[in-house]
Amino acid sequence: xxxxxxxxxxxxxxxxxxxxxxxxxxxxQGVDAIYCLGDLGAxxxxxDRVFPLIHDHGVRCVQGNYDDSIGYGLNDCQCGYTDPRxxxxxxxxxxxxxxxxxxxxRCWLKHLPxxxxxxxxxxxxxxxxxxxxxxxxxxxxxxxxxxxxEYLVKEADADVILATHSGIKWKRALSRDRLxxxxxxxxxxxxxxxxxxxxxxxxxxxxxxxxxxFVPVEYDxxxxxxxxxxxxxxxxxxxxxxTGWWTTCLEILPAKERRRGRF
Amino acid sequence: xxxxxxxxxxxxxxLDDLWFQIAGTLCNLRCHHCxxxxxxxxxxxGYLSLETxxxxxEESVALGVKEYYFTGxxxxxxxxMVPILEExxxxxxxxxxxxxxxxxxxxxQRLAAVERQSLYSLEFRVSIDGYSPETNDPIRxxxxxxxxxxxxxxxxxxxxxxxxxxxxxxxxxxxxDIRERFRRVLSEAGYxxxxxxxLPTLLxxxxxxxxxxxxxxxxxxxxxxxxxxxxxxVCEHSRIVTDRGVHVCPILIDAPDSLLAENLADxxxxxxxxxxxxxxxxxYGAICxxxxxxxx
Numbered sequence: 001x002x003x004x005x006x007x008x009x010x011x012x013x014x015x016x017x018x019x020x021x022x023x024x025x026x027x028x029q030g031v032d033a034i035y036c037l038g039d040l041g042a043x044x045x046x047x048d049r050v051f052p053l054i055h056d057h058g059v060r061c062v063q064g065n066y067d068d069s070i071g072y073g074l075n076d077c078q079c080g081y082t083d084p085r086x087x088x089x090x091x092x093x094x095x096x097x098x099x100x101x102x103x104x105x106r107c108w109l110k111h112l113p114x115x116x117x118x119x120x121x122x123x124x125x126x127x128x129x130x131x132x133x134x135x136x137x138x139x140x141x142x143x144x145x146x147x148x149x150e151y152l153v154k155e156a157d158a159d160v161i162l163a164t165h166s167g168i169k170w171k172r173a174l175s176r177d178r179l180x181x182x183x184x185x186x187x188x189x190x191x192x193x194x195x196x197x198x199x200x201x202x203x204x205x206x207x208x209x210x211x212x213x214f215v216p217v218e219y220d221x222x223x224x225x226x227x228x229x230x231x232x233x234x235x236x237x238x239x240x241x242x243t244g245w246w247t248t249c250l251e252i253l254p255a256k257e258r259r260r261g262r263f
Numbered sequence: 264x265x266x267x268x269x270x271x272x273x274x275x276x277x278l279d280d281l282w283f284q285i286a287g288t289l290c291n292l293r294c295h296h297c298x299x300x301x302x303x304x305x306x307x308x309g310y311l312s313l314e315t316x317x318x319x320x321e322e323s324v325a326l327g328v329k330e331y332y333f334t335g336x337x338x339x340x341x342x343x344m345v346p347i348l349e350e351x352x353x354x355x356x357x358x359x360x361x362x363x364x365x366x367x368x369x370x371x372q373r374l375a376a377v378e379r380q381s382l383y384s385l386e387f388r389v390s391i392d393g394y395s396p397e398t399n400d401p402i403r404x405x406x407x408x409x410x411x412x413x414x415x416x417x418x419x420x421x422x423x424x425x426x427x428x429x430x431x432x433x434x435x436x437x438x439x440d441i442r443e444r445f446r447r448v449l450s451e452a453g454y455x456x457x458x459x460x461x462l463p464t465l466l467x468x469x470x471x472x473x474x475x476x477x478x479x480x481x482x483x484x485x486x487x488x489x490x491x492x493x494x495x496x497v498c499e500h501s502r503i504v505t506d507r508g509v510h511v512c513p514i515l516i517d518a519p520d521s522l523l524a525e526n527l528a529d530x531x532x533x534x535x536x537x538x539x540x541x542x543x544x545x546x547y548g549a550i551c552x553x554x555x556x557x558x559x
Contacts, residue, residue, distance in 0.1 A: 084439065120464040133277075134494070142384040143331025145355030148407055151277070251458060254356070255424050261285070263456060 005029065005116060005203045006121035007215075008127065009155040010164030011064060013187020014044030015054060015098060015197070021219040022186055022199045023057050029215075030075065036117060037164040038064025038129040040109065041097035043187050043237055044079065045227040051105045056248040063112035064129040064165065065136040069094065070101055071110030075104055080136040083251035090249065092234055117158070121204040126158035133242050139182055141170035142256035149180045159209050167191075167249075168257060169198050169214050177209035186217065188237075188245040191253075191261040197242075264476040270537035271488045273498045278531060279329040280552070282513050283505035285311050285347065286335030294403045295473040296392070296430055298540070299517055303475025304437045308336075310517065312342040312420055313350065319504050320354045322527050332551070334503075334513055338533045345370045349377045349387065358553055363425070364407060371421040386553055387418055387425040392432060395514040402432060402473075405556070412452055413469035419454045426458040426553060432474075444549065446498045463547050465514055465540050477539025487545065495548030496541075498534045502527065513551055514540045 007026035011084055012019050026034050036059050054061060063071070066080040077094040081087050081203045090186035101109075114135060117129040132152055153174060160179045168191065169184030183200035184190060190198065201213045227240045236247040245252075245262040253261070282419030287308035290301035290370055299307075317545035320331070323332065331351050338359050342356050351357040378385040391411045399408040418425045433441060442459050450455035464470050466477045493499045495514040504510075508522050515521040524530040536545070544550060 084442075140384075142382065143356040145327075145329055145383070147324045147328050148279070148329035148355070241388075249457075255386050256378075257384075258424055258456075259422065 002121070002206050002228055004033075004139050005031045006033045006035060006120075007031045008183045008197065008200045008202055008203045009034070009059070009068075009186055010169075011039035011042065011167065011185035012036065012050055012182045013042040013185065014047045014068075015187045015224060016044075016049040016187040016222050017047065017218075017221075018197050018217055019050060019053050021216075022057075022197075023053060023215060024219045025215060026199070027200060031201070035060045036061040037127055037162060037183060037185070038062040038112070039066040039164065039185075040064070040102040041066050041070055041101060043057040043233075044095050044224060044241075045233060047097045047101045048105060051108070060116060062116055062127050062129050063109065063114050066094075067109040067112055068099070068135065070098055070148075071108075071112070072107055073098075074104070074108060078136050079249075080138065081249060081252055085253050088247045089234060089236065093237070094235060096231070110252075120153070121206040121210075123204060123210060124157065125162070126156050126203070127162050127205075129161055129163065131156070132156040132161060135182045136165065136174045138166045138252060140166055140168070141172075141182070141255055143254045146172060146174065147155050149164050150174055153178050153180065160202070160204075162200070162212075171198065171212045171214075179210050179212065181212040182214075184214065188240055188246075189245040191257070192244060193262070194244045195242065196217040204212075269484055270535050270541075271483060271485045272533040272535050273493055273496055274533045275441050275502075276494060276499050276529050278323070278502060278527070279327050279500040280332055280497075281323050281328045281330075282332040282334060282501060283311055283316060283319070283347075284308055284335065284503055284505040284513070284516060285316070285333045285338045286341045286342065287506060288336050288556070289340055290336040291340060291365055292337070292404050292407060294392075294469065296432065296470040297465050298467040298470055298514060301476065302467040310343075310405075311340045311504065313347050313508060315504070315506075316347050317350060319388065319527060320351060320431065320513075324354070326527060326531075330356045330358065332356065332513075334361070337362050337365060339365050339370070345373055348374055352377055352381040352383050352385060354387070356383040358388060360388045360390065360428075361414075362403070362407070362411060363378055363387070363389040363391075364410040365416065366417055367413045368421075370451070371388070371417060371423070375421040375423070386489050388428050388553070389415055389418070389531045390428050390430070391415075391445075392430050394448045402430075415449070416453055420473065422455065424458060426460050428460045428462055430464050432464060460535075460553075462550055463543055466541055467514070467540055468517070477542065481539050481542040483541050483545045485538045491545070496536075496544055497551045498536070498544075502530050512543070512544075552554075
């Protein structure tokens, strides 16, 4: 295979409108495959609207912590938040998503793989949710040393590792043309005051190092906000969708990432 | 303290967090709950030099260490603290645990500039144990509330977002109220988005005098480890460098069996959880990490 391009989607968080927009864009780009790195649910409205899109577009999914929780009917999302306020909002989001995900979809989530591996252009790619070693590990750009990433690619026997979970995209080139990237999320904007969300385009060639390009996705966020209000989801969540600033789940952010936000 | 035989062994999963006992046991304060009884006169452990730190940082690369932590005593008593942090930020993220009473503007200016140019975060964790002089000073010493708040204000002025850590010297049910009072006091002092972390006290060192030591039954047993996520334990993913060598965790450096080796590579062996403090770590998990509340 001389070249391979894949769209890699991070957490969808029930944002089916952003998912639709990302899928449209990915097809326009002529990708060879579309992957989702897990956390289909959370935050947004109408969880069941995500699943037909995933199936119709042949999106292969990794199981995120949310998917594991919803699939197995656990009491919480296992996101790994540690602050009481963050956990309070995470629980509202989880209870809503659990109550509004059909039994069939819950069963489907239960059987998702914890990682997806494939080879393209002679290189080994590993897709996971948090990290190859733990589904709910947060890998932030400012608190992950490069030699730790070198350890991960070596342990995982991979040339490319892609993850999501933290909600903010970043990438780092490693030795011997290897690559780590956090693909960001479709579910909510990334705390920079912009309302668009992101997915990642993985480009592989047999005669060049792998590359990740981050693609902004515009979608009808006003409609999403309206539907969130109709579903009585917290106004704090709606504010994030409409302003691009995180209002919850802030305490897990390291200093650099926190400083870039407003709250 | 130890019932030896039945205590479970914990294997290091991976050395994620490398700690440095950078100021040894020397501190300008003499807090009544300090689990290693640091004070201006406690020379049990000494300062680490920039050269020692550099050697360990270099060694840590091959081991894939993810983050670096600095504690004491008061780290900023170490005359090389600023260059040590500058050097560390070339390797990875750094967190320094300070009482914020000796910080100087020139240091923070330098550190802010270095952090801006680094890929990595420089986190400050500031120990304050009450939201007023009346609640803090009886534990940490006369005038320390005012001085620590002044240090916090300086950190904020230079763009840092310090994590205020508070040792829980009240019943756990009051956590919510006390956290909120702290946030209010910090906001009023100009820290607009205060990060607050409540820590359990460790019944060691000076704290034994203030409250009590561990009881005989406060031990981790093999049975308790069944289906327990050992990743929550500090000894599963950390080690600490002191001027004596490499120990298992920042809490137990006074315990003779905590000293594991002279270098990092040899310190990666399993550790037996036979100490009362292991029980606190088991109960609360992640007490040494930057997460803003101990995980459960």
